[in-house]
Amino acid sequence: MKVVGIVGYKKSGKTTLGLRLCKTLSEMGYRVGVLKHAGEIHFPDSDSAKYREHASMASVVSPREAEIVMKGEKTVGDMMTYFDVDILLVEGFKNEKTFPKIVCLRKDDEKSELLDGLELCTASLGGEVSNFDILNEDHVGKMASIAVERGFKLPDLDCAHCGYETCYDLAREIVRGGESIEQCVSLNPPVSVKIDGKPFPLNHYTSNLFKNTITAMVSSLKGYKKGTIEIEIP
Numbered sequence: 001m002k003v004v005g006i007v008g009y010k011k012s013g014k015t016t017l018g019l020r021l022c023k024t025l026s027e028m029g030y031r032v033g034v035l036k037h038a039g040e041i042h043f044p045d046s047d048s049a050k051y052r053e054h055a056s057m058a059s060v061v062s063p064r065e066a067e068i069v070m071k072g073e074k075t076v077g078d079m080m081t082y083f084d085v086d087i088l089l090v091e092g093f094k095n096e097k098t099f100p101k102i103v104c105l106r107k108d109d110e111k112s113e114l115l116d117g118l119e120l121c122t123a124s125l126g127g128e129v130s131n132f133d134i135l136n137e138d139h140v141g142k143m144a145s146i147a148v149e150r151g152f153k154l155p156d157l158d159c160a161h162c163g164y165e166t167c168y169d170l171a172r173e174i175v176r177g178g179e180s181i182e183q184c185v186s187l188n189p190p191v192s193v194k195i196d197g198k199p200f201p202l203n204h205y206t207s208n209l210f211k212n213t214i215t216a217m218v219s220s221l222k223g224y225k226k227g228t229i230e231i232e233i234p
Contacts, residue, residue: 001080001083001085001086001087001088001153002086002087002088002147002148002151002152002153003076003080003087003088003090003099003100003151003152003153004087004088004089004090004099004100004101004102004120004146004147004150004151005089005090005091005093005094005096005099005100005101005102005118006018006021006089006090006091006092006101006102006104007091007092007093007094007101007102007103007104007114008094008103008104008105008106008110008114009104009106009110009114011106012104012105012106012110012124012125013104013123013124013125013134014091014092014104015036015091016125016134016135017102017104017123017134017140017143018034018036018089018091020134020140021089021140021143021144021147022034022089024140024141024144025087025144025147025148028144028148030085030086030087030148031084031085031086031087032085032086032087032088032089033083033085033087033088033089034088034089034091035076035079035080035083035088035089035090035091035093036090036091036092037090037091037092037093038092041069043069048060052069052071055071056070056071056072057069057070057071068082075096075156076090076093076096076098076099076153077098077153077155077156080153081198087147087148087151088151088153089147094114097116097118097156097166097167097168097171098153098154098155098156098167098168098171099118099151099152099153099154099171100118100119100120100150100151100152100171100174100175101118101119101120102119102120102121102122102123102143102146102147103115103119103121103122103123103130104122104123104124104130104134105122105123105124105129105130106124106125106129107129108129117172117175117176118168118171118172118175119175120146120147120150120175121143121146123139123143127139150175152171152174152181154167154170154171154181154184154187155167155184155186155187155201157186157201157203159185159186159203159205161185161186161203162183162184162185163183167184170183170184185203185207186201186202186203186207187201191207191208191210191211191214193210214229214231215229
């Protein structure tokens with residue numbers, strides 16, 4: 001899954017850009033997901049909304065769609081497990097440091113406040129202070145292509161086994177072009193774990209612990225020979 005953030009202050013065009021990117025990427029044949037940060041979520045006064053007052057999780061299912069509402073603050077990584085898409089657009093969450101971003105600007109002096117080394121490009125309503133114009137169809141198409149080519153998400157483990165102290169440091173190098181996502185040991189471990197079909201990230205220590213323990217156990221079995229080991233636990 002490719003992940004690209006859309007960040008900026010209020011009235012900078014974030015949602016306008018998100019909607020236009022979503023439409024363009026869908027027309028390009030990609031399955032697009034959207035994750036939006038909000039100060040507060042308002043629900044209509046309905047029977048299903050009444051359950052949310054007391055339930056820690058509530059779900060509503062109709063013949064055409066479904067929604068799940070959970071209490072408590074969630075991270076981008078937490079919510080990603082619910083998405084089965086090619087590209088995830090994340091609006092807001094400007095303090096997240098594990099994926100690249102398109103920065104929406106209202107004026108030039110906001111660059112010093114919003115540019116953190118993870119920006120793929122800048123955009124604005126009119127394009128006067130940025131690389132691209134949010135209202136220009138060709139510019140939106142170019143930003144969509146950038147999202148497809150350069151989107152990524154690191155696991156936010158800060159394990160340092162990639163050679164960088166934090167995932168943020170590695171993310172900046174990936175955006176600069178000095179590294180690639182393959183440098184992340186946790187995303188490319190010697191052992192991969194999936195829970196209900198979803199990849200579960202392991203840090204370097206845990207991955208090697210799994211590998212050494214399982215290999216030792218299986219190698220003691222009669223008929224063992226070296227090769228890829230697959231274990232499935234329902």
